[in-house]
Amino acid sequence: MKNKPYIKIAGIPKIPIEYPTSQGTAIITTHYTHTAQGREVYRCQIAGKDTLIAADTRPDLVDMVAANKADYEARFEGRYPGIYDLVSAINAESAQYEAVHRMMDDEHNDGVNPPRNNHALTVLDQAQKKYPIAGAYLSILRYADADPASDIGFNRRCWGNDALAAIEAGADVIAQLDIIRAKEAMYVSPIN
Structure with missing residues (x-):
């Protein structure tokens, strides 16, 4: 890398x-x-x-x-073992998604020359399975960065920040994500 x-x-x-x-x-x-x-x-x-x-x-x-x-x-x-590998896989999948949409927006290239890296999503799935702690940490970060404009967004942000504080105090990352998802189950379907 x-x-x-x-x-x-x-x-x-x-x-x-x-x-x-x-x-x-x-x-x-x-x-x-x-x-x-x-x-x-x-x-x-x-x-x-x-x-x-x-x-x-x-x-x-x-x-x-x-x-x-x-x-x-x-x-x-x-x-968080594998955190940088997982984020690199996420970035590659995002770049692939953007490349496909740029191709489709170009009226002279509607599928004629598709983007080369078409296995980014598979790599991301493999990385998430290989590094569950890193995946849980990134999910908690997404909760902590939720938009507080709505009630559920505010709650997600609070739960994420509470989980980060607990992790810094030594709590287990996956257990903290499970706690957040249990709280969230009372409101809506959880963020993946």
Whole structure:
């Protein structure tokens, strides 16, 4: 896999980075830099106050943040085995779906030159069976991102966020998804 697809990482507690400075120990909780006055900076806290630390003058800090991020992602993939493979399969199936619709929208190519990758849905089905924990985690994320405009959407979002909090506290992912689906069965048919 060339690039890891973006996934909201939840359920894995972050370990803050402590970096000594002349003003005190800086606590950094994010792996991403921001731009301030044309420089790459990390947001942090020193003695309880929010401040910025320049990344370009501290290569050791950049290395510490990169190592912390790699450890965080390794713990994430260890907690949800196959998560990146499953998301890659989902992305391939989505790209296949879009390619078929682009082909059908093109009046000069109505089925003459179909998209090449026509087995993406089979790969997705196999990946979901192979990685049930990762599939359950992605389902919980979908619940947590539900549209709160309706009553059921609001409830789904609350149940998803409660499940993510329970997972971060150490609860079983598949059991949390079963709890959500049991609650949802009282309202409507569940999200697949």
